[in-house]
Amino acid sequence: MSAEVAGPAAAPAPLPDRAPPGPSPLFRLPKLPSWWRPWGVIVLDALIAVGCAAFDAQFRSTFAEGELHSALPQGWASWLTVVAALTLVLRRRFPVVVAAVITGGLLLGAGSVLATGVAYYSLARHTPRLRTVFIAAPTGLLLVLGVAALHLRQYAPHHGTSVGQEPVLFVLAGLLAVVLPLLSGLYPRTPRQPWWWQSRSAMLFDSLLVLLFPLANPVPLVSGLNNQNDDALLVPVPVLLVLVMVQGLGLLWRRRYPDTLAAVAVLLIPLVTPSFSILPVSLYALAKYGASRRNLLIGSGAAAMLLIGWAVYATRSQTEALVPFSIFLVVPSVVVPVLFGMYRGAKRSLMVSLQDRADRLEREQHLLASQARLEERTRIAREMHDVVSHRVSLMVVHAGALEAGAGGTEVSADTGRLIGDMGRQALNELRQVLGVLRVDEGDQRVPLSPQPTPDDLATLVEESRAAGMQVAFDVIGEPSAADSTVQPTLYRVIQEGLTNAHKHAGKAPARVEVRYQKDAVRVIVENEAPDGPVTSLLPSGGHGLVGLGERVTVLGGTFEAGALENGGFRITATVPLR
Known part of the structure; x- marks a missing residue:
């Protein structure tokens, strides 16, 4: 009986939070600062520093004595180039100091060309305060342009650089050494979804498509129109090159404005040869990202008619080649992109709807779980109230009678025994209610009491x-x-x-x-x-x-x-x- 009153058997001692220390290893790696972990980062920075040092030293050695500005002898300048590049191992912890050291090396004549770009990238990427970047970046750009001017003044008498080439060299030096690395370092701080693209990979794909879009159209392999002369074109060659560049840049907006891009591509069919047309890509984007099927039907129909007209103009001297040439123009430029775009658009819509449904179901599941927890808390609170309230109330009543000393010693003894019995009953019933909250532990599970x-x-x-x-x-x-x-x-x-x-x-x-x-x-x-x-x-x-x-x-x-x-x-x- 006493065991029941005391409660359940003593549970085994809990396991310690940490395992006991094992034997010390024979070799232990040194503890590194928090900014230089993990080891993969150390190896990467070391490889970058060594690679930049080797490249800059080789680049510096390609110039003869006196061709570049230097306040130090040739040997000292080469060593300073290597030392400046090796400071890149600290580019994550001290980006401002590393950029200052490498820029100062440029002023002394060190040829740290590649290391300069890496240093300014690290300056923008790892400096916690943007204000520091906005102050250090213009200063570094002015210093780099000044060093470029000194080198160009020293280099021009030996090789005779023309006056028209100097602005181009200054722009390239500023872009490659400071501007582009800074922009690349600042870009990861922008939101994960850049502009209108869904991800950075989509933005990179569209950027590469601008450079490679002529290869997306297989018509040149069939028609042989790459060998056309100026008489076969409706516009001069310079105008054609400008149109090709403009429409190629338009591919950057193919996901955001597919209708406008498709309309421009259709309107340029008479002026741009199919080998340089963005028509297939624009129709694919219209079928995949466009919101109106009517615009897709009108655009693809107009494109097919204009291509057939272009084929009639191109084969006016060979009538028998009109039909096959028209098929080879329309099928890869209109039919295939539209069908493939419609398929990808339907798949994209399905994935979006499934994702929305999954998110909605997850939210509903969380709401149901919260409601179930609330109901279970209410039920447990009600059970504990019903179990404890009656027993404890009787105990308080008996304790009041015992305190008043009514009935003498015998009544006091009976009252004390009643209080003890009721306390034990309250404890047992409370253990049974709380047993549902414990994890099922087999034999240690609290047994359920019979129903009243x-x-x-x-x-x-x-x-x-x-x-x-x-x-x-x-x-x-x-x-x-x-x-x-x-x-x-x-x-x-x-x-x-x-x-x-x-x-x-x-x-x-x-x-x-x-x-x-x-x-x-x-x-x-x-x-x-x-x-x-x-x-x-x-x-x-x-x-x-x-x-x-x-x-x-x-x-x-x-x-x-x-x-x-x-x-x-x-x-x-x-x-x-x-």
């Missing part, structure tokens, strides 16, 4: 009588086997009614009636008005009656609770039998 029976109802009434309350208990009818599922609810109704009577009516007379009917069970718990103020000082949370109403309603019954005209209180619950 009609005899337990009488025991519940006797406990209140032992606390000094006059309780009349009437049972009308005979319980049947069908009412076993409603016995826990009846037990809780009587328990809560008697608990409220102890709290608010003290030792005022109470009555409990259980009426077994043919298809339902009705319980009435009422108490009379107290004779005076109640001094038990039992706390009340106000949730017991709400929980009882939920219990009875779930079973399809009715629940009523309210004050009587004589100052008493009545609880009535009717639960149907299944």
Whole structure:
């Protein structure tokens, strides 16, 4: 018995948070600063530094003595070039210092060409404050342009550089050494979705497509139009080159403005030869990204008609080649891109809809899980209230009688024994409720208690009588086997009614009636008005009656609770039998 009172058997000692230290290894790698981890970053920076040093030293050695500006002898300048490039191993921790060292080396005559670009990329990428980048970048650009001017003044007398080449060299020096590396270093700080592209890979693909779009059209392999002279073209060759460059740049906007790009490509069919036309790519983009099928039908139909007209013009001296040449123009330039674009567009729409559906289902699942947790918390709180409230209330009542010393030593002993029994019962019932919250551990699982029976109802009434309350208990009818599922609810109704009577009516007379009917069970718990103020000082949370109403309603019954005209209180619950 004492083991039950003390609670469950002592659990084994918990495992320590960390495993005990093992034997020290014979060789342990040195601990590195946090900014230089992991080891792969160290290897990468070392390879970059060594590669830049080797390239810059080889580049510096290609110039003879006196061809480049240098404040140091040729040997010293070569060594300074290598040392400046090797400082790139610290480019992540000290990007500003590394950029300053390499730029200062340029002023002294070191030929750190590749290392300069890497240093300014690291300056933009690893400097925490953008204000520092915006101050250091213009300064470095001016210094690099100044060094380029000094080198050009030293180099021009030996090789005779023309005046028109000098601005081009200055622009290339500034772009390759400072501007492009800075832009590349600042770009990762922008959002992951750049501009209108869905990802950076899509942006890179469109950028490469601008350079390679002539190869996307296989018509030159069939028609042989690459060997046309100027008479076969409707516009001069320079104008044709400008049109090709403009429409090629338009491919950057093929995902955002597919309708406009397709219209431009169709309108340029008479002026641009099919070998340099963006028509296939634009129609593919229109079929995949366009929102209107009518625009796709109009654009593809107009393109097919213009291509046939272009084929008639190109084969005016060879009539028999018109049909095959028209097929070779229309099929790869219109039919295939449109069909493939429609397929990819349908697949893209399906993936988007599936992703939206998955996101919606995930949100609904989280909402259902939150609702289930809330309902489970409410149920557990109700169970704990029903289990603890009645037992503890009786214990408080008996403790008050024991404190007053009523009835002498024998009554005090009986009261103390009752308090102990009720405390043990409360602990056991509390363990059973909390057992559902524990992980199933096999044999250590808390056993479930049997469901209350009609005899337990009488025991519940006797406990209140032992606390000094006059309780009349009437049972009308005979319980049947069908009412076993409603016995826990009846037990809780009587328990809560008697608990409220102890709290608010003290030792005022109470009555409990259980009426077994043919298809339902009705319980009435009422108490009379107290004779005076109640001094038990039992706390009340106000949730017991709400929980009882939920219990009875779930079973399809009715629940009523309210004050009587004589100052008493009545609880009535009717639960149907299944």
